Amino acid sequence: MKLWLPLLFAVWLSAVSGNINRRASSSSSSSNNNNNNNNQKRPNIIFVLADDYGFNDIGYHGSQISTPTLDKLASDGVKLENYYVQPLCSPTRSQLMSGRYQIHTGLQHVVIWPEQPNGLPLDSPTMADKMKEAGYATHMVGKWHLGFYKDEYLPWNRGFDSYFGYIGDREDYFNHTNTYMDGEEYLDLRDQNGPVYNETGHYSTHLFTEKAIDVLQAHDSSKPLFLYLAYQSVHTPLQVPEKYERQYTHIQDSKRRSYAGMVSAMDEGVGNLTQALKDKGLWDNTVLVFSTDNGGARRGGANNFPLRGGKSTLWEGGIHGVAFVTGGSVALKGTVNRELIHVTDWFPTLVGLAQGSLNGTKPLDGVDQWDTISSTPTCCKFPLCIVVSAEPNTSPDKNVWLFNITADPTEHHDLSDQMPGTVRTLLGYLQRFNQHAVPAVYPPLDKNSNPALRGGVWGPWQ
Structure with a gap:
């Protein structure tokens, strides 16, 4: 299976939406001097990212799981029902933070493993960099997973004023350890001052919520806030x-x-966070985005019904994500938006909302979608999708499918033979994207990454 083809599928979705909406480059806003004079007009921006959250695991999608907080927040805001992500952690997180497709950052592979000398390229300013430049206080709590083999790749060197969480790909929820390739467990919990040793037994969902609330309580309300809470x-x-x-x-x-x-523990955590925003008097001037990083892992208890497939696949269940926008600064409430929106779009959308500048970035692939989100929604315009090599060994003689995902969300009625012209058109999109894709950066695992060499704690080794 050629990885560049599957990963390009979601790229096409955002590229098409870019033809509907104005390009991100046209949304650059006022200078930092003007920003500093308009702090009260700019919203606090809270981005909550769930990990491996299934499409059918939120109450308003008919789930058997109770999510009263998320349901209420979504019903008070805008549900994004045509929202796409990448099928795995690092690719989605890299696009969120950079506004650039992974084919333009070399991250079009599986994920960044903790033992790999790799990370989101330093020539891509992060969303936090641009928020800080715009005068925002910037804080992150939770899962990083964008590389840490050198100090300069760590979150507090990528635009965040403070950080608390784990820098690898996963951890034990109670012991906060991650497994090295030899099977040994080592601590992966730190803040910008160093490893954190005293939280053993503290369930990470509770811990990360509490740390995020600490950020809110310590925040100087005269300054706008950007908080990125990436739950495990x-x-x-x-x-x-x-x-x-x-x-x-x-x-x-x-x-x-x-x-x-x-899921219920996470729902409770989001409820505690939003209550803290209200207690601090920040909610009325806040935009909160909730998103998953990819579809739910079917072997991990998740459910993506009625979508086919899940995490690690290019079926809808792997890339059609749960998301909504809510908060006191969201004027359009109680609506369902079915316009195409991609995780790459958050970079120009939120930086634009912060009245920040996009100067100094490499060419962005995301699109400023705020007008789309804050306007009366219309029906989706592009119900057809193409899937290329969706799963290995699905069929030994076939690697291209075409589906009408509006009429056929389970993707069981292949239209590729009936619509060969459409297939050629969509494959043309993929071919053009591949012409300006950079080579994938996927170095071998490095034994020097062994935490045993650094006091039993995961961290930079070069």
Whole structure:
């Protein structure tokens, strides 16, 4: 299976939406001097990213899992029902932070493994860089997963004033350890001052929520705030305090039952965060975005019904994500938006909302979607999608499918033989994108990354 073809599929979606909406480059706003004089007019921006969250695991999609907080927030804002991400963690996170497709940053591969000397290229300013430049206080809590083999790749050197969380790909929810390639477990929890040793037993969903609330409580309200809360939830390992799982004794499958409890813990955490925003007096001037990084992992208890497939696949279940925009600064409330929106679009959209400048970035692939989000929604314009090499060994003699995903969300009625002209057109998009793709950067695992060489803690080694 050629990785560049599957990963380019989601690229096409955003490219088409770019033909509908104005390009990001046209949305550059006023200078920093003007920004400093208009702090009260600019919203606080909170971005909450769930990990491996299934399409059918949020209440308003008909889930058996109770998510009253997320349901209420979404119903008070704008549900993004034609929203796309990448099928895996690092590719999505790199596009969120850079506004650039992974084919333009060399990250069109699986993920950045903790032992790899790799990261989001330093020549791509992050969203946090641009927010800070615009006069925002910038803070991050949670999962980084964009490389850490050198100090300059760490979050506090990529635009964040403060950071608390883990820098690798996954961790134990209670012990905050990650597994080295020899099977040994080592601590992966730190802030900008160094490793954090005293949180063993503190469930990460609770811990990250509390740290985010600490940021809110310490925030100087005269300055606009950008907070990126990247939950570990609901990525494996399937771990949750018993009181959350106990709500789902009627679920027979043990994985699904644990997963459901993890979702409820996350829902509670988002509720505590939003309450803290209200207590601080920030909510009325806040835009909160909630998004998943990819579809749910079917082997990890998630459910993406009615979408086909899940995490790591190019079927809709891997890339059609849960997302909504809410908060006191969102004028359009109680609506469902079905316009095409891609995770890459958040960079120009949110920097534009912050009245920041896009000067100094490499050419962005994202599109400023704020007019789309804040206007009366219309029906989606492009219901057809093409899937190229969606899963290895799906069919030994076939690697291209065409589906009408509006009429056929389960992707079981292949139209490629009936619409060969459309197939050629969409493959042409892929071919043109591939012409300006950079080579993938995917170095071998480095034994010098072994945390045993640095006191048993994951961290930079070069």
